Amino acid sequence: MALLEVRDLSVVFQRKGEEPFAAVDGISFDVSPGQMVGLVGESGCGKSVTSLAIMGLLPQRGVRVEGTVEFEGKDLLRLSDRELADRRGRDLGMVFQDPLSSVNPVIPIGVQVSEVLERHEGLRRREAALRSAELLDRVGIPDPSRRLKEYPHQLSGGMRQRALIAMALACKPRLLIADEPTTALDVTIQAQILSLLSELVRDTGTALIMITHDLGVVAGMCDEVNVLYGGRIVERAGRHELFAEPRHPYTAGLLASIPRLDAPRGDRLTPIRGSVADNIPWAGGCAFAPRCPNAVDACVERSPEMTRDGERLLRCHNPVGRPAPSEEVPVQ
């Protein structure tokens, strides 16, 4: 049985006097215990909103969340604020994009780590401090007992991200959501943080949802990859299948735009034409159609349904390589 079952999750932002906007438009996916699942896409495709919706951290006004998010059989979207707060940090952890602004600048790191342990495991201050030191040590922060007393501005970006990972994993959550955890860091630090994450997740059996725009990150760690476009999943496949044979033109475009070491010098990168701003609403066709090199008439006439091709899910009228599989997947 899956640890997390997301079914038909939609997040609609509505402001007074404005058209409602669906940032996430009927997303379904599963995460099994210990599995690493990637959510990939460019800015504005709904990655972060999906993660905030799962955590119940979206603002309460002006947002409509639909569908179900079942965690161990319990729908997180139906829990009360109090029940949800009890689960956050204990069962569900999250690591954010920007380690510089995601720590409280006015209290020492140690207090922030201890706070989680005191909150969820009822530890006394002294025990919590000991455990915090162990945790900092575990995430590779040298001299942890000294660092515990330091304020965030005394730590480097990489250190702070390590501290944040320590906080998120303090109570051994069964699901960790990492929302672009390396975007704000140096490339050298990125690799360290990623290997730390995958090592910790493997050791503790925690399931991981990795949210990123960086296919390199996904290639390194995820078992299964969901490619998002305009708030919908357009392709889902195992890591190897996806990279070996991208079927959706958007996935293919993302892969083609990565610079290659073995490409001849002077070769230009291959971008995806246009920007997210060119999207058409899914109701009238495929949101990606205006930017798609493979677009056919059908793409602007009717919205493509999710189709199954072996283990792969695909939402495209005219995929790369072979023609679209005929078997339609009923919305799970």
Add this chain to the structure above:
Amino acid sequence: MAIGTSRKERIDSLAESSASETGVSLAASAWRRLRRNPVFLVGASIIGLFVLLALLAPVLAPHDPGVRMLADQVSRATNSIPPAQEGHPFGGDQHGRDLFSRVLLGSQQTLLVAVLATVIGLGGGLTLGTLAGAFGGWVDSLVMRIVDVMLSVPSLLLAVSIGALFSSQTQFTVILAVAIVQIPVFARLLRGTMLAQRESDHVLAARSLGVRQRSIVFRHMLPNALGPVIVQSTLVLAVAIIDAAALSFLGLGAADDSVPEWGQMLGNAQNVIDSHPHLAFWPAACIIVVALGFTLVGESLRDALDPKRRR
């Protein structure tokens, strides 16, 4: 060799400058800039001087401020207002009491009123601002509408009205009136910074860890939102001094004038200002200088704590 040393020096000086920049807390860097700011130094010296005078006033005052001079010291020609003379550098007031001692002791009342009114106003403002900023929604709307109503009345007018509400005016009613006027200023300011904190990344991160609402408000939001409020409170000290003096001047202060207070002295000097302007001059000058001292400190503190101006 010479080149070697100059290079070393250069590197050392670079290291020094970088060491002084990295890992310095906001408070430490603000203090470093304040120490070199002449505006702050002038303001702080003024405040320091008056605090010292207020503390030492009972010892320094040559005479009891409530006791009248003997009749032989009062010349009939001066309409019972004794001129400056041996032992009475400023002369006496309308009731023949030593003016110098009264001005000196007046500093106690003024500083007491300023500090108490600011503390009470700050307490009220923090409570309301925290309520509004932490809960949002209808609590926020309710609190802010009350605050808006209070802010829409000119502050001195509001203070006078509140002061006049009490059946018998004392120094404490002055303090209360001035404090209540300051509550909406603090509340509005704190509410704004609290709302900004609510949207901040670290509060979101704290919520993602399941931290309790109480802890989010008091540990993660409030301490980060306090900076502007602290600066504001030093500016409010100056306003409180002036407002309190104005209330006393208008006769809404303590009815009993045996305890000297600058605003009241100023009010009493009104009738004789043509013949004896010095009776008004000394208390007025003191009020202006003390208020200026607090304003200078407040302004320079605001600049020092402004992150955009951090170097």
